[in-house]
Amino acid sequence: MTIRNALELKGVKKNFGRAEIIRGLNLEVREHERHVIIGPNGAGKSTMFNLISGRLKVSEGSIKLFGNNIHNLPAHKVNRLGLSRSFQVTNLFQNMTVIENLRCSLLWSEGHKYAFWKSVLGQDSVTERAYELATRLNLTEQLSTQVSLLTYAQQRSLEIGCTVASGAKVILLDEPTAGMSRTEANDVVQLIQRMTGENTLVVVEHDLNVVFELADRISVLVYGEIIATGTPEEIRNNEAVQEAYLGTEVH
């Protein structure tokens, strides 16, 4: 049995004017795997995410999601094909409560589209799933709290929840533990593992503890190119990687 590729990037390039940020990027993410992207600052990790998720246009090359070309599609179409993402900076509906955020995230995947003839609160399946998600996110106490009043860690978890809620099979998480304490980061890792069971996960992460705990496979991005892909063990022992990125951090 061959394993399908959930996400496939071939020769992807991106320039901003003359500056080439992504220079021929090749990456294959298998279905159901947890793939972590690491790399030094400015390597183009966030740009890569923006290209995949339709936030930026690709200058050259192709990106496939389950075999469909998705490069240069607008973000909402990419989402409908089964991909969602979180952001480095928390990105929620700030003026809404926790449960309202979850409901909004579920509306499209539950097939309600732009309907203006039915009540949101009357949709039992949305309500049910929203409460179920809130339970899994440990946010049941904060259901009617406005999200701008949540703690940072709670906001990040809710964002992961909203990303999952949109019904995506492939989920991109951009530095989910950035700016968190050790314990908070551990909680988020557990949350990610709990929330994203069957989904394919692509994560950008700096914290190497998190990386090695979470990853099935790791790709190393340096100056807009993937210089190595492999299991955590392979990456640990890869000389090029040690030289380029891990440096003295891993012995």
Place this chain on the structure above:
Amino acid sequence: MATNTAAGGINALKLWPWLIVPFIAIVLPFVFDSGHTINLLSHMGVAIIFALSYNMLLGNTGLLSFGHAVYFGLGAFVAMHLLRAINDAGGTGLPIELLPLAGAAAGLGFGVIFGSFSVRRAGVVFAMITLGLGELVHSSSLMFTDFFGGEAGLFGYRDEAPSLLGVDYAPSRNVYFLVVAWTLIAAILIYLLRKTPLGWMANAVRDNPERAQFVGYNPTIVRYIQFVLSACFAGLAGGLFVITNEIVNDEVVGQLQSGAVLLGTFIGGIGYFIGPVVGASLVTFLESSLSAHTEAWVLYFGLLFISIVMFAPMGLVGIVHTQYLNWKAGGWKGNTGIRLYILVSGLVGIFGLICVIELSYHYFRSWDPGAPFILMGISTNATHLLPWLVSFAITIIGFGLMLLHGNPLLKRHISANSDGGKA
């Protein structure tokens, strides 16, 4: 703006405003039974629908439009042409009660056309396009005189049309009841729209269009549908306007009309469903009553708007609501007197300011500044020093007490209380 996110279930307790307000609306014309007042009330109803439709854009979707009168006005013109056709046919055709629907259809149609390119982008781009469109339609109203009736406008007669209910619409009170009925219908529909997936996603797109995309929604389409529906209700208000006024001219599509609805909605409070209702009523009332009392009414209007924008961006309803929440949370305990003191001194300051403005207006605008005129019931002479001194003194004392004595007093009181709580 938490109250604008359509939270909470349908609750019998929350239904009471929907019963009380229409009840008051129906009783009012029996209390104030002058023809002028009843006409004023009818205009308020029209303005309320228009402002509610405007807030579907501004408050709910975050779209600042400078040209919403286009849909109100075009709805009014289409309804007027229909009314004239009914008049010409000797009073046969569409019943007068349903005439606003013609306006609504026109608003919807023009919303579909103009919206298609207005809503590509939110923010400044959207605002500029609506401004341009407003100007375009207004200037074409003077070019296409067959449709817009030129500067004189178009007339029609509401009592020369069939009535569905067999009501004679010559008396303005009967028209007023029709306005109340339509206002109630429109308000209920607009309220319910906020509870739908579209209404929720309009809020979502306002807060964060990017996140909306990553849950599968195209922000442009959310804005577009919301825009079209809003234009439809604006057209409905325009159609109703035809019945109350029996005349439309180029003013109904003009920038003043667009500005007035923005002002009214904002003054009331864009974060609340009731905000535009309060704002539109107040603005309509001020327009009609203030202009009878003072030449400077536009200035007062501007000052009111500026002070709301600067000091109470949540509008008048917002002020009441925050004070209410504060009171409920016990924030008024022991300092109600101070709050009253601030309110009274502020009102004294405003009174003084009004005297100064009235004096200046008389002094600079009147043919004969020395002629005696009545200021606050007292005959004064604007060329003498005394009234000026007194007015300035009242202003300075009022605002001075409020800002330099009352406010610090309240702050000290609150912080002393919270320190006491900690200790």
